[in-house]
Amino acid sequence: MFTCLALAAPLVPTTAAAAPLAAPLLPASGLVLSVQPEMGTLSTTQLSCEPAGGLHKHAKEACAQLMPVEGDFRKLEDTGAMCTMELNPTKATLRGKWRNKKVDFQQVYSNPCVVRAFTGKVFDF
Secondary structure, eight states: OOOOOOOOOOOOOOOOOOOOOOOOOOEEEEEEEEEEESSSSOOOEEEETTTTTSOOOHHHHHHHEEEGGGGGGGOOOOOOOOOOOOOOOOOEEEEETTTTTTEEEEEEEHHHHHHHHTTTTTTOO
């Protein structure tokens, strides 16, 4: 004769309030920056702002510079850096979104040093 012994936990109704899933914090500004000297290699990086991040080695400083000019690097002030008069036309490009608005800017400077002189940490990667 076999006896079955069943252990059962008492059934207790549970009401778990489902917490809404928090949306991931996405940057309000996500940019791809590139520098292409006529005589040199293309350099590209990613920059996220609000919060600052991405692959850019000076992300916090670059974002801090872009905030007051609404992401338009052409409005950045000259840093006063001294550059040689080397002629190596260099295109600086910034594409992506700035505060959820599409941006697509490019500017040609006389050489890579002048790019950094006029754009500070934004194109210093």
